[in-house]
Amino acid sequence: MSDLQKIRERIYKEEKIDQVLEALGCWGIGTEQGGKLFVAGLPDGDNQRSVQIKNTPSLTSNIRSKGITGTIFDVVSYILYEADTEEARKSSLSKSKFWLCNKLQYLEYIDDFYKLTAEKEKPQPNKWLHKLQQKRKKEELQSAENEILSENILEQYGATPYLGWYNEGLSIKTQKLFGVGIDVRSDRITFPVHNRHGQLIGIKGRYCGDNPIIEDKYKYIYIHPCNKSIEFYNLHRALPHIKELKEAIVVEGGKTTWYLTQWGFRNCISIEGDSMSEEQLILLKTLGLDVKFIFAYDKDKNAEFVSKEAARLKGRLKYGVFDTKGLLKEKDSPTDKGKEIWESLYQNKFKIR
Structure with a gap:
């Protein structure tokens, strides 16, 4: 089996087709046919389905808007090296192979010539450290969680729709859905904050008193704080x-x-x-x-x-x-x-x- 076949099969097995398309600058990346086909738009194109790659070990590919048929290597050659003819794509095959292997860290498939060229052009003695730091950062982000609060906390705020918001057009039904209540101690309308799993992680309050300084600087505060940056509200x-x-x-x-x-x-x-x-x-x-x-x-x-x-x-x-x-x-x-x-x-x- 040739290196080119091995690379295609590895990309397929490791499910990295979308990663390659993203690295190429393609947009609107998605799947069709129950995941059997990846589609995307060319970086400078208007057709969201122009680039098509079959989710099979051969990675058969087409750029429909340009009449190009081949494999994922041909997609790389066209986008990165403007290889718009079959001859040009054959000539740039080694460069496309190098680019793919370098991006995906399939270093064992990179030709010695291109290895030497890459080392001369971009000496990076601390590259391994940078990658390790990036990996750790991503793992830390993925593992970060807010403390889960007891739902009993909500009882002290009740279910009390706010007349001011009702007059603005926010229905009582909607306010009840989102758990609007009141904290009389701080003159704040309250509502619960949940994580992506629906677990309570915080209580937010909107000032409704008559102090203009608080209204200007502290309109919204977290009565029960949480790390809002690791979740999306709602x-x-x-x-x-x-x-x-x-x-x-x-x-x-x-x-x-x-x-x-x-x-x-x-x-x-x-x-x-x-x-x-x-x-x-x-x-x-x-x-x-x-x-x-x-x-x-x-x-x-x-x-x-x-x-x-x-x-x-x-x-x-x-x-x-x-x-x-x-x-x-x-x-x-x-x-x-x-x-x-x-x-x-x-x-x-x-x-x-």
Whole structure:
């Protein structure tokens, strides 16, 4: 068996097709035919199904929009080395092999010539240490967990819908669904925070008193603190709908998810901030290759900010909700002006590369 065959079979067995496509800069990576076919868009293309790789040991591949047929090596040759003819792809085969083996750390298959070339061009004496640190960091992120609180804690806050939010349009039914209560000691409307498994990990409070300093600087605080950066608020409720719709709407604040849920958009989750952590990025990737992501940030985040934030989630189909018609004001969330405005923004979302 040739090295090329061994490499293809190893990529298949180790389930690294999506990793290769992501490293090539492809977008909208997903599967079809019950996982038997990987599809993606070319880095500079508009067709989400242009690149197709069969999930078999041979890794038979096509770039449909360019009329290219071959294997995963031909996909690499076209994207990285602009090999748009069969002759050019044959000529760049060694470079494509080297690139793949280097990316996937299949170093035993790299030709001696290219080994020497790589060592001369990029001497990295501490490369092993950097990789070890990256691996440890990822393991730490994946193993981090919040302390689980007893559900009995909620009894001291009760189930007390807030009239002010009701007058704004947040129904009593929705407030009960999200566990809205009250902490009379701190003049705060409360609501529970759960992890991805639906376990209670914190209580958040929104100030409703008449002290302007507290209202300005401490509007929201955690009465029972938790590490919000390793979870998405509302993920436990949204997950079944995300899996069904193959779509996740990512917003900044928990209250935005309440309105979206009330309006039928139950596939929504909140960062609880304006920038995703590394753990949150890992969580998004676990939702599946075929899930598309809609980033609907507040008005004060411009298109450049949202695009850069979304670009950190590599290899997935991404859209941004941008207010290009002046429908929102200043720091409005995308739900602050009502259901009709939200639906207009959602229907006119833009693809992010």
